[in-house]
Amino acid sequence: IAYKNCDISSRWAGKEPSDFSLPQGWTNYTTCFYPEIREILLKWGNGTQEDAQKKLDIARGTRILEIIGLSLSLASLTVSLVIFCYFRSLKNNRTRIHRNLFVAMLIQVMIRLALYIDQAVIRGHIVDTVNSHQANGTRKGIDNTPILCEASYVLLEYSRTAMFMWMFIEGLYLHNKITVTVFQHSFHYKAYHAVG
The missing domain is CATH 1.20.1070.10 (Rhodopsin 7-helix transmembrane proteins)
Known part of the structure; x- marks a missing residue:
């Protein structure tokens, strides 16, 4: 299930809870992926820049x-x-x-x-x-x-x-x-x- 976070002032939060730079917010789709794909995404995201x-x-x-x-x-x-x-x-x-x-x-x-x-x-x-x-x-x-x-x-x-x-x-x-x-x-x- 994909989801977005909303703060108390009814603004969509970004990837970080304190980020409100995007008016449409950030949608978390990671729960929609198969576990294997999530694992690949996490491995890709971890590591150095x-x-x-x-x-x-x-x-x-x-x-x-x-x-x-x-x-x-x-x-x-x-x-x-x-x-x-x-x-x-x-x-x-x-x-x-x-x-x-x-x-x-x-x-x-x-x-x-x-x-x-x-x-x-x-x-x-x-x-x-x-x-x-x-x-x-x-x-x-x-x-x-x-x-x-x-x-x-x-x-x-x-x-x-x-x-x-x-x-x-x-x-x-x-x-x-x-x-x-x-x-x-x-x-x-x-x-x-x-x-x-």
Whole structure:
């Protein structure tokens, strides 16, 4: 169960009981975690400031590496889609399924890149000079714009689901091509498209 602490004067307390710097206070979510995760969080929090900074630097480097990988995926998927759309000899049912899978993957990659880059810019990890007169907490980004945040994550989950459905359809198509199509000459692309 998550909880917040409130003082006698009806102000939300921060992480420390005497800290009232944030009007919304601090919500303690640690009781929501599994015991193993709580243990990891406690181990991460214990130790020197230097150890914590090292761990944050590793996490930041990992995120940058992820952004680079997603950028390469974006370029590769875009090139693949251009090839599939440009060459007429590739316009068959198998590549139509591939193309739809790649579109779902492309949407997922673009949303994840937008979220990660927005987080990096808003939190000041990439561009410290953007709105340098404002504090980090007052910058508006995807994370602190509720409708935009919810829409982004809904689209992300939708694209992830569509991606797995198109993978399933590709497997089903190959299965039918190998086993069923030997005895049947019709193709049910509309049914595949509805499922995907």
